[in-house]
Amino acid sequence: MCETCGCGDPEIVPIEVQERILSDNDAQAAHNRSHFQGLGVLAINLMGSPGAGKTAVLEATSKAAAGRLKLGAVSGDLATERDADRLNAAGIVSSTITTGSACHLDARLVHHALHHFPSSDRDIFFIENVGNLVCPAIYDLGQAANVVTLSVTEGEDKPLKYPVMFQKADLVLLTKVDLIPHLDFDIAAVEDALAHVMPGANMLKVSAKTGEGIDAWLQWLEERRPAAVEQPPEARAHHLPEHSHEHPHEHH
Amino acid sequence: MHEYSIVASLIDRVQHEAIAHGGTRVHRLHVKIGELSGVEVDLLKTAFDTFRERTICAGAELAIDTVTPAWACPSCNRSLAPGAILRCDDCGRPARMVQGDEIILERIEMEAPDV
Numbered sequence: 458m459c460e461t462c463g464c465g466d467p468e469i470v471p472i473e474v475q476e477r478i479l480s481d482n483d484a485q486a487a488h489n490r491s492h493f494q495g496l497g498v499l500a501i502n503l504m505g506s507p508g509a510g511k512t513a514v515l516e517a518t519s520k521a522a523a524g525r526l527k528l529g530a531v532s533g534d535l536a537t538e539r540d541a542d543r544l545n546a547a548g549i550v551s552s553t554i555t556t557g558s559a560c561h562l563d564a565r566l567v568h569h570a571l572h573h574f575p576s577s578d579r580d581i582f583f584i585e586n587v588g589n590l591v592c593p594a595i596y597d598l599g600q601a602a603n604v605v606t607l608s609v610t611e612g613e614d615k616p617l618k619y620p621v622m623f624q625k626a627d628l629v630l631l632t633k634v635d636l637i638p639h640l641d642f643d644i645a646a647v648e649d650a651l652a653h654v655m656p657g658a659n660m661l662k663v664s665a666k667t668g669e670g671i672d673a674w675l676q677w678l679e680e681r682r683p684a685a686v687e688q689p690p691e692a693r694a695h696h697l698p699e700h701s702h703e704h705p706h707e708h709h
Numbered sequence: 710m711h712e713y714s715i716v717a718s719l720i721d722r723v724q725h726e727a728i729a730h731g732g733t734r735v736h737r738l739h740v741k742i743g744e745l746s747g748v749e750v751d752l753l754k755t756a757f758d759t760f761r762e763r764t765i766c767a768g769a770e771l772a773i774d775t776v777t778p779a780w781a782c783p784s785c786n787r788s789l790a791p792g793a794i795l796r797c798d799d800c801g802r803p804a805r806m807v808q809g810d811e812i813i814l815e816r817i818e819m820e821a822p823d824v
Contacts, residue, residue, distance in 0.1 A: 469736055472726050472817040478719050478740070479812060561711055592711035595747045595812070621747035624806070656780075656795040657803030 482596055485564035489599025492571055493582065498529075499678065499685035500582045502598050504622065505606030506615075507588030510632035512540045513665035514606060514674075515583055516547040521671045523548065526678075529579035531570045533562040533587040540585060549583075550576045561592035564599060581678055590619040601685055602627040609633050613646035620654040628659050628677060635664040712752040715812065716760045723817055727765045732819035735769040739818075743776040743811040750775060778809025 477483060493500040505511050512532070519528055530551045532540035535558065544551035554562060554570050567584060584600060586593040594603075605626040607615055610633060616623040623629065629651060631644070644662070651658040661677065663670035723735060742748050750773050757771045780789040782797035783805040789795065795804040 468820045468822050469818055470730070470732075470821045472730055472732075472819060474722070474726065474814045474816060476722075476814055477812055478715055478722065478814050481718060481721075559714070563714070591747060595711055595715075621745055621810075624745060624810075652794045652796065653792065654795070656805065658795070 479596070482564045485568055486597035486599040489564055489568050489571065490601075491599075492568075493599060493601065494685065496577055496579075497686045498579050498582045499602075499682050500584065500598075500600045501678070502584045502586060502593075502600035502603045503606065504586045504590070504593045504603065504626075505588065505632075506590050506608070506611060509588070509606040509608045509611065510665055511585050511588070511606050512543050514630060514632060514663060515544055515549060515585065517663075517665035517668060517671050518675065518678075519544070519547045519549045521668065521675055526580045526675075527576075527578060528581050528583065529574065529576055530583040530585055531567065531574070532585040533566070535559075535587065544585075550574075550579065556587055560587055560589050561596055562586050562598060563596045567598045580682065590615070590622045594622040594625045602681060604628045604630060606630045606632050607647070609636055609640060609642045613643055614650055616647065616650040616654045623651060623654045624656070626655055628661065629655070630670075630674065631660055631662045633664060633666070634662045634669060635667045710752065710756075712748060712756040713760070715748060715753065716756040719757070719814060720760060720764050720766050722814055724765050726817055727819060730819070730821050731823040732765070732817075732821045734820040735766050735817060736820065737770045737772055737818040738766070738814065739772045739774065739816040741774045741776060741811045741813040741815055743778065743809040745778045745806070745809040746812045747810075748812055774815070776808050776811050779807040780804040781807050 503511050515530060522528060528549045530544050530549050531554055532551060533554045533556055534540055535556055538553040541551040541553040552570055552574055554566050584598055603626050605622055607629055609631060648660065651660060661670050661673050663674055723738065742750055754771060761767055761769055780795055781787060781804065782800050782802055784800040784802050787797060787799060789804050797804060
């Protein structure tokens with residue numbers, strides 16, 4: 458009987474659900490996470506505005522990590538494969554997730570890309586999200602950490618305008634810092650804005666052009682690798698020897 | 710505009726519950742949306758009005774309960790003032806969100822003659 462609006466209609470029943478609307482995505486993300494843990498790879502969800510320098514940071518990361526770390530990436534792109542082409546040229550094994558008009562990656566898209574990915578021996582796997590400071594923050598992809606790029610040409614108040622994105626960030630990379638001498642950019646102002654929206658606000662200043670700060674960024678990544686490499690027993694059990702999926706596929 | 714994909718997930722879920730409970734028509738959905746969830750309530754309503762047609766949710770009302778964000782210290786549980794720096798003044802620890810990022814389907818009111 459309807460007890461909500463008081464109409465007393467005997468055929469209207471309240472069904473209690475109390476679940477996240479994106480619970481399907483959450484379940485798929487948990488599955489991706491066990492993939493990453495099973496492979497001992499550190500997965501990073503790299504987000505930021507279009508043009509914030511996500512691809513350029515990865516190119517610089519590859520240069521600095523050459524011979525030390527095996528890097529992989531999938532790039533979310535609305536229409537082209539240009540980012541993956543750039544990353545492959547820079548030595549990062551990469552593929553593209555073409556999203557069409559979708560403004561973000563979700564866990565299902567990443568899972569599909571993982572199963573068609575040409576390599577399974579990567580140390581760090583970057584999920585370069587679609588350039589967007591709103592939608593990508595909502596979807597868990599199975600990553601170990603969220604990293605948000607913010608370029609100095611975007612303005613110091615971006616974190617206050619897009620609090621959800623920065624609240625979810627484990628690290629902010631302030632990019633293109635080589636341009637600061639040409640701008641009226643106030644680093645203290647962006648630090649203050651971050652402190653109001655990001656718990657444990659943590660920002661590194663980097664330049665893909667000069668290489669400034671890239672070593673500190675690599676060190677931040679390295680510090681997170683042991684947790685990814687030490688596989689929890691359930692991750693190993695999940696993928697070895699038999700592999701429990703509800704769908705047929707091949708691992709490459 | 711991820712609100713459309715959220716509505717698609719919402720209607721899928723309602724469809725599933727309707728089948729499980731023998732529901733024939735949905736009257737009202739109650740959802741809880743945090744102000745820091747990244748979901749715009751007005752866009753969600755527009756998306757729902759567009760997508761509900763020709764689904765089990767046709768004609769259904771979307772009742773949205775919005776949740777104001779609240780932060781507290783994970784050590785001493787002290788509540789932070791709205792708009793404050795997200796770090797405990799006493800302990801120095803990063804604040805933890807207590808509420809405000811919800812995207813939750815709470816309840817479905819449906820006609821279920823057999824229940």
